[in-house]
Amino acid sequence: MAFRYGSGMNDAWKALLETDSEIAELIVAEERRERDKIRLIPSENYVSHAVLAATGSILTNKYSEGYPGRRYYEGQQLIDPIEEMATSRARELFGAEHANVQPYSGTPCNLAVYLAFLQPGDTVMGIELSHGGHLSHGHNVSATGIWFRPVRYGVSRETGLIDFDEARDVAKKERPKLIWAGGTALPRTIDFEAFAEIAKEVDAIFAADIAHIAGLIAGGAHPSPIPFADVVTTTTHKTLRGPRGAMFMSKSEHANKMDRAVFPGLQGGPHNHTTAGIAVALKEASQPEFKDYAKQTVANAKVLAEELMARGFDLVSGGTDNHLILIDLEGKGVTGKPAAKALDRAGIELNFNTVPFDPRKPADPSGIRIGTPAVTSRGMREPEMKKIAEWMDRVVAAPENEDSIAATAAEIAEFCRAFPPPGISVAD
Numbered sequence: 237m238a239f240r241y242g243s244g245m246n247d248a249w250k251a252l253l254e255t256d257s258e259i260a261e262l263i264v265a266e267e268r269r270e271r272d273k274i275r276l277i278p279s280e281n282y283v284s285h286a287v288l289a290a291t292g293s294i295l296t297n298k299y300s301e302g303y304p305g306r307r308y309y310e311g312q313q314l315i316d317p318i319e320e321m322a323t324s325r326a327r328e329l330f331g332a333e334h335a336n337v338q339p340y341s342g343t344p345c346n347l348a349v350y351l352a353f354l355q356p357g358d359t360v361m362g363i364e365l366s367h368g369g370h371l372s373h374g375h376n377v378s379a380t381g382i383w384f385r386p387v388r389y390g391v392s393r394e395t396g397l398i399d400f401d402e403a404r405d406v407a408k409k410e411r412p413k414l415i416w417a418g419g420t421a422l423p424r425t426i427d428f429e430a431f432a433e434i435a436k437e438v439d440a441i442f443a444a445d446i447a448h449i450a451g452l453i454a455g456g457a458h459p460s461p462i463p464f465a466d467v468v469t470t471t472t473h474k475t476l477r478g479p480r481g482a483m484f485m486s487k488s489e490h491a492n493k494m495d496r497a498v499f500p501g502l503q504g505g506p507h508n509h510t511t512a513g514i515a516v517a518l519k520e521a522s523q524p525e526f527k528d529y530a531k532q533t534v535a536n537a538k539v540l541a542e543e544l545m546a547r548g549f550d551l552v553s554g555g556t557d558n559h560l561i562l563i564d565l566e567g568k569g570v571t572g573k574p575a576a577k578a579l580d581r582a583g584i585e586l587n588f589n590t591v592p593f594d595p596r597k598p599a600d601p602s603g604i605r606i607g608t609p610a611v612t613s614r615g616m617r618e619p620e621m622k623k624i625a626e627w628m629d630r631v632v633a634a635p636e637n638e639d640s641i642a643a644t645a646a647e648i649a650e651f652c653r654a655f656p657p658p659g660i661s662v663a664d
């Protein structure tokens with residue numbers, strides 16, 4: 237085999253190589269790719285070896301339909317404490333009354349909110365997709381927009397900030413039963429209290445989807461929706477730096493309804509290996525180092541934003557308060573998709589993205605979206621953000637200059653060696 241795997245290959249890896257070397261080699265190649273590139277996708281991160289070990293464990297063997305103490309299968313002596321540890325850590329970390337870590341991922345977790353509180357055809361209000369919303373907040377290609385009646389609010393054309401006057405007007409006129417806050421491309425602090433007030437005025441359930449910012453909230457780098465929201469949903473694999481999965485937290489009064497919506501409403505057996513990985517990630521997120529990571533993620537994003545603006549990049553809302561930056565490339569004479577592809581060839585991984593009021597289609601929109609959680613997890617700080625801005629500027633200025641792109645990719649691979657990411661074991 238043409239690679240060394242960490243400090244010594246363990247039994248699991250030896251077995252994988254013997255059983256299926258094709259998959260093993262692809263995984264190791266992906267590991268190298270994740271190590272040698274600058275990962276600016278704001279919804280991605282690097283989990284620790286500890287999270288990987290729990291997630292890759294024999295807990296995948298066990299069926300556990302139900303909840304701790306109320307299961308439909310025997311043999312839960314060790315699964316119950318694992319799930320209870322995960323939920324009690326979630327409650328403690330976020331100060332929530334109730335938590336449930338069984339949802340398979342962010343979208344199914346959000347579906348549970350609909351099942352708990354809405355009937356088909358009821359009205360749901362969320363932020364417009366092209367203004368930074370998520371498909372599961374009532375977009376027309378999602379079940380949530382097909383089975384329910386979506387209405388939308390957006391950001392102001394002038395400021396790029398959420399327009400609360402518009403949101404209130406839409407809510408009063410359309411009377412949604414459910415109001416979502418949160419999204420996938422919102423670079424500014426979310427005022428959860430303002431949403432809660434609107435929801436109260438129209439007697440709607442208020443759900444805060446903190447998938448992107450859960451780690452910042454846990455680390456004290458973004459205000460929490462817990463005091464204001466009926467339900468808080470989140471993925472566990474973005475800034476929170478856990479395994480792929482999701483959880484919700486709620487007020488006690490909604491606990492039963494929401495639990496029943498997840499199981500038996502939408503799911504069968506929980507993924508116990510993921511539950512254990514979430515428990516480990518929540519323990520990590522309660523340590524002092526995690527606060528440093530959350531603060532540094534924001535500090536890095538602010539420096540990266542300033543450095544990009546100094547080079548003539550047009551940032552939606554003029555900057556960032558969190559881990560995320562949304563860039564309108566119109567003034568740079570290139571559209572999002574070719575820019576994203578050129579940057580990827582150069583070793584900077586990000587995604588093309590619509591910007592608010594985008595005249596272009598989502599398949600090749602005007603913008604790109606970046607974020608700093610993953611680079612912060614591997615120890616990059618302000619000086620490294622300056623270099624990243626320089627490289628981005630170089631590539632965006634000449635997205636078809638393959639010689640320059642290849643030279644940048646080599647520089648970046650070398651640069652990345654000084655910042656080994658958590659959880660990466662490949663040694664050559």
Ligand SMILES: *Cc1c(COP(=O)(O)O)cnc(C)c1O
Nearest residue numbers: 341342343370419420445447448
């Ligand atoms: C990522 C994300 C989701 C969905 O997560 P999946 O696990 O991909 O289904 C939902 N809401 C928001 C705001 C997100 O950013």
